[in-house]
Amino acid sequence: MSESTTTAQTHPYTCLACSLAFTTPTAQRAHYNSDLHRYNSKRRLVGLEPLPPNQFESKLLSNNFKSTTTNINQHHNINKCESCKKSFASEGAYSTHLNSKKHKSIVSQNDHIQINLSKLKVHDDLEGQTKLKKDINMNETNQTTQEIQIEKLIENRIKTAPIIGSTECLFCTSHKSNQFKDLDTLLDHMLKVHGFFLPDQMYLKDKLGLIQFISDRLRIWNICLWCNLGFGGNIGEMNDNFQKQKDLAKIGLERVRKHMCDKNHCKLAWDEEKDRLEYSDFFDYTDSHKPTNNKTNDGEGEWEDESNNSTMEIDSNSDSEELPKAPSFGTTPYELVLPNGTKLGHRSLQHIYKQNLLPYPLSNSDSSMIRTPKHPLTILANQALIPSTNGQIVKARNVGEAKEAGRHIREFRDAKRREAFKTRIGCTSGNNQKHYRDPLLQ
Numbered sequence: 001m002s003e004s005t006t007t008a009q010t011h012p013y014t015c016l017a018c019s020l021a022f023t024t025p026t027a028q029r030a031h032y033n034s035d036l037h038r039y040n041s042k043r044r045l046v047g048l049e050p051l052p053p054n055q056f057e058s059k060l061l062s063n064n065f066k067s068t069t070t071n072i073n074q075h076h077n078i079n080k081c082e083s084c085k086k087s088f089a090s091e092g093a094y095s096t097h098l099n100s101k102k103h104k105s106i107v108s109q110n111d112h113i114q115i116n117l118s119k120l121k122v123h124d125d126l127e128g129q130t131k132l133k134k135d136i137n138m139n140e141t142n143q144t145t146q147e148i149q150i151e152k153l154i155e156n157r158i159k160t161a162p163i164i165g166s167t168e169c170l171f172c173t174s175h176k177s178n179q180f181k182d183l184d185t186l187l188d189h190m191l192k193v194h195g196f197f198l199p200d201q202m203y204l205k206d207k208l209g210l211i212q213f214i215s216d217r218l219r220i221w222n223i224c225l226w227c228n229l230g231f232g233g234n235i236g237e238m239n240d241n242f243q244k245q246k247d248l249a250k251i252g253l254e255r256v257r258k259h260m261c262d263k264n265h266c267k268l269a270w271d272e273e274k275d276r277l278e279y280s281d282f283f284d285y286t287d288s289h290k291p292t293n294n295k296t297n298d299g300e301g302e303w304e305d306e307s308n309n310s311t312m313e314i315d316s317n318s319d320s321e322e323l324p325k326a327p328s329f330g331t332t333p334y335e336l337v338l339p340n341g342t343k344l345g346h347r348s349l350q351h352i353y354k355q356n357l358l359p360y361p362l363s364n365s366d367s368s369m370i371r372t373p374k375h376p377l378t379i380l381a382n383q384a385l386i387p388s389t390n391g392q393i394v395k396a397r398n399v400g401e402a403k404e405a406g407r408h409i410r411e412f413r414d415a416k417r418r419e420a421f422k423t424r425i426g427c428t429s430g431n432n433q434k435h436y437r438d439p440l441l442q
Contacts, residue, residue, distance in 0.1 A: 010023065011023055013025055013027070013028040014028075015028065015031055015032070015037065017037060017040045017041045017044050017050060018031070018036060018037055018040045018050045019050050020053075035056075035060075036051075036053055036056050039051065039056060081094070081097060081098070081103065083103065083106050083107050083110055084097070084102075084103055084106055156245060157220060157221075157232075157245075157249070158220055159242075160242065160245040160246045160248075160249045161219045161220040161249050161253075162219050162246075162249060162250050162253055163219070164215045164218070164219050165179075166183065166208060166211065166212060166215075167179065167180045167181065167182065167183060167185075167186050168180075168186070169186065169189060169190060169193075169194075170190065170196070170211075170214060170215060170218055170257075170266075171190065171193075171194045171196070171257055171260060171261055171266050172193075173254060173257055173258075183207065183208060183211065186211075190266070194261065194266040195264065195266055195267065196266045196267055197267070198210065198268070199268060199270050200283060200285075203283045203284055203285050203287070203288065204282060204283055205282065205283065205284045206281075206282045207282075209281075209282055210279060210282040213279070213282070214268075218253060218256055218257070219249075219253050220232075220249075222249075222252035222253055222255065222256045223256065224256055224259055224260055224265050225260065225265065225266070225267065225268055225269065226260070226263075226265035226266075226267055226268070226269050227263075227265060227269075228269070229259065230256075231252050231255035231256040231259065232248075232249070232252035232256075233248065233252065330343055334346040334348070334349055
């Protein structure tokens with residue numbers, strides 16, 4: 001048995017800061033309160049080795065500082081009365097003071113004050129706890145009452161909402177023309193008349209449930225499907241008159257229908273992720289996340305190590321057929337040809353590709369023959385002629401008047417064209433055609 005094992009068995013309690021071992025836990029706890037342990041703990045914080053007990057004692061004797069300070073503090077603490085706030089030079093005077101009536105009366109007064117303070121503190125704590133419990137109970141009661149009122153208002157809103165059948169159009173206001181025999185006929189009608197369609201129909205698992213969810217959004221809460229604008233008013237302003245609530249709910253449905261038809265908002269908000277998450281319960285996209293099945297050989301299993309001298313036959317044709325065609329260079333290294341035949345030029349030749357050159361060179365004689373066609377009004381102005389109504393031409397007094405009249409005619413025609421263009425664009429809004437609107441562009 002080694003020496004370290006014997007020491008660990010005889011001295012199981014150690015101090016890592018001082019590198020000392022003890023036989024009993026009492027000696028270990030007493031060591032933790034000693035000056036040696038505090039001194040070595042400070043040395044350990046700065047990365048110094050612990051000081052042995054003999055060196056520490058010699059250091060105390062050489063400085064003669066610790067013992068003097070301890071004696072002074074002990075003497076000061078012994079001859080001081082905390083209750084009377086007095087200090088005495090000798091122990092006899094201190095003992096006489098302790099037996100005096102004045103000291104005893106002060107001590108009794110302090111004890112009485114301390115008892116009263118403790119009682120007052122306990123009383124304040126009890127009052128604070130009682131008040132806190134009352135506040136908590138009141139808040140819980142108010143919160144429960146508010147929740148009950150909100151649930152009651154929601155139930156009344158659902159009861160008074162108009163009913164839209166599963167085969168009724170969501171946007172038509174006429175009750176005679178919005179009845180259809182099945183759901184597919186209804187969707188065809190809403191696509192042709194209102195431009196409404198269901199996105200990602202290949203992943204739609206509950207078509208009827210989605211239509212009912214959209215119907216509840218319109219008939220109960222009167223919220224636009226595209227801009228989330230509400231037309232049903234505040235739920236807290238509902239009164240107790242049942243018939244009046246039904247009339248207000250019907251008016252809210254008519255308002256949201258008119259808004260969606262006028263603004264061309266008969267479509268689902270599908271651009272942002274939060275909008276798609278609202279309808280995520282009716283879709284199943286697991287098929288879109290399935291990994292592609294790569295071509296694998298049936299004989300693949302375990303690989304075996306072979307020697308370097310073994311030969312292996314490789315079928316290059318089977319591998320090359322599976323790989324896609326890689327892009328290749330064209331006639332020069334600055335030209336890249338894609339598999340579909342498209343040619344890409346290098347960015348360093350960008351200034352050349354941007355040029356718009358004629359297909360053949362022109363000589364000076366040929367270029368002089370090319371003339372820009374003149375405007376008919378310019379030709380007439382050079383001859384001092386002004387076009388009039390019914391195709392007639394009026395002779396001006398000079399060329400200047402003819403040019404000025406031609407300028408006024410051109411400006412009037414340009415302004416007329418601009419106004420016609422604005423009118424045409426204002427009447428049609430891009431991709432909002434009802435019959436030919438692309439579902440991907442919406």
